[in-house]
Amino acid sequence: MQSISGLANTSFQALDADLSKDLHTQHQILNMGPSHPATHGTVKFLIELDGESVVGLDVQVGYLHRGFEKECESGTWYQAIPYTDRLNYNSAVLCNLGYCMAVEKLLEIETPERCQWLRVVASELARLADHLTRCGAACLELQAMTPFLYGIEARELTWDLLEMLCGARVTSNYVRIGGVKHGMPTNFVAQCRENFARIRELLKDFDDVILRNRIFVDRMRNTGVIGKNELIRYAVTGPLLRAAGVPFDLRKDQPYLVYDQIDFDVPVGEIGDNYDRFLVCEEEMIQSMRIVEQCLDRLQRLGPGPVDVDNYKVRWPAKGRVFNRMEELIQQFKSVTEGPKVAAGEAYFAVESANGELGFYLVSDGSEVPYKVRCRPPSLINLQPLPLMVRGAYLADIIPTFDMINMIGGECDR
Numbered sequence: 001m002q003s004i005s006g007l008a009n010t011s012f013q014a015l016d017a018d019l020s021k022d023l024h025t026q027h028q029i030l031n032m033g034p035s036h037p038a039t040h041g042t043v044k045f046l047i048e049l050d051g052e053s054v055v056g057l058d059v060q061v062g063y064l065h066r067g068f069e070k071e072c073e074s075g076t077w078y079q080a081i082p083y084t085d086r087l088n089y090n091s092a093v094l095c096n097l098g099y100c101m102a103v104e105k106l107l108e109i110e111t112p113e114r115c116q117w118l119r120v121v122a123s124e125l126a127r128l129a130d131h132l133t134r135c136g137a138a139c140l141e142l143q144a145m146t147p148f149l150y151g152i153e154a155r156e157l158t159w160d161l162l163e164m165l166c167g168a169r170v171t172s173n174y175v176r177i178g179g180v181k182h183g184m185p186t187n188f189v190a191q192c193r194e195n196f197a198r199i200r201e202l203l204k205d206f207d208d209v210i211l212r213n214r215i216f217v218d219r220m221r222n223t224g225v226i227g228k229n230e231l232i233r234y235a236v237t238g239p240l241l242r243a244a245g246v247p248f249d250l251r252k253d254q255p256y257l258v259y260d261q262i263d264f265d266v267p268v269g270e271i272g273d274n275y276d277r278f279l280v281c282e283e284e285m286i287q288s289m290r291i292v293e294q295c296l297d298r299l300q301r302l303g304p305g306p307v308d309v310d311n312y313k314v315r316w317p318a319k320g321r322v323f324n325r326m327e328e329l330i331q332q333f334k335s336v337t338e339g340p341k342v343a344a345g346e347a348y349f350a351v352e353s354a355n356g357e358l359g360f361y362l363v364s365d366g367s368e369v370p371y372k373v374r375c376r377p378p379s380l381i382n383l384q385p386l387p388l389m390v391r392g393a394y395l396a397d398i399i400p401t402f403d404m405i406n407m408i409g410g411e412c413d414r
Helices: 004-022 068-072 078-085 092-107 113-141 145-166 188-210 214-220 228-233 239-243 274-302 326-337 378-383 386-390 395-405
Strands: 028-032 043-050 053-061 345-353 356-364 372-376
Touching: 043 395, 053 378, 053 386, 053 395, 068 078, 068 372, 078 092, 092 113, 092 345, 092 356, 113 145, 113 188, 113 274, 113 345, 113 395, 145 188, 188 274, 214 274, 214 395, 228 239, 239 274, 239 356, 239 395, 274 395, 356 378, 378 395, 386 395
Parallel strands: none
Antiparallel strands: 028 043, 043 053, 345 356, 356 372
16 A cells, blocks of 8 residues: 555656656847947857856857958058957057067068067056956956956056157057157156056055955855867967966067067966956056156166167158158058058068967068958957856856957957
8 A cells, every 4th residue: 555655756756757748948038238238239149048147159249340351452561550440449559569579570670679669668558458348348347347447547557658658548559560650758657657656556556446346256265267278279278278277478478579688477377257357457457567667767878869770761750850841742652542552472470469360461462552451359259268168157157257368359350
């Protein structure tokens, strides 16, 4: 004779079978973006959800509707520089630098020493501004308003320095083929040291507020985890790779400009989660200021000197000489209307941008217009393993993971 408990278990099993048969248990398909504020208006996620857990993710880019590479092939070599400004608006100088050094590689020219130190100063200021935007925005999108304001104040101080040096705050157009636009102002060194002192205070306040906040730490730690083997397989570089424990940095591994003469450290993480990425970016900001200070000391020891190559067929002459000398006026007219001719050939050159390896592959047919311009954008490549980072995680974990990838839509449009 069956017991009462046995009858009850049989009834419950039958009920469970009926429920699983009758209930709708299909995965939910959710469109996130491109109008979603967390996707920055430039990307859409097609998410497959099982409750709050991410089962699958399809990343769809291309919502800026730009044809950057083909636009560069429609004008002269100089006319492509403003297009590179718009690749990553957080660190436009680094995009200018990568393109101009690729052209210089085709031309087989080397810029003067003073120019190289100035390029490093501008590059590291741009990197500092980029990391401040990344870390500040990550805090804001996790509802931490106060550290965001600290980060934006520090970024404004950095942009003040870029404006002093370059003449513009965001799309600077400072780096030119064969040199830079001009040297640094006489009061730049003093202002830079003053701003850096305040930026360091703000970064300390930033740390005190955010790294002891249990909610922030829990949202970042052990989320977006991906191992170094997978990152290498996807050709991911920059802070994402270094956060997983791989100390790869083009400034150290393939030195360009004068980075081999500068003392700085490459911070690395341990497990490659969002928290490691955040800490790596914070330490890189400290290292960027350290690099800039060494450059300023060296520039003061060097004294005055040229900041561009002495070849006006390549480098636009300075306005002072254009207004007072006939030869430079003629060369300026020809450079603007026709553009410099670049010897036939092909070249690839890469710099360490704030997001990783930013490279330009250029092909010249010997004319004034590039035959082929191809960009190796870190944002597009670093975005590819995002589905692996969030698979099995919660829907809410997409936000900090996407923030720390720091995708910029201008680099993703093909």
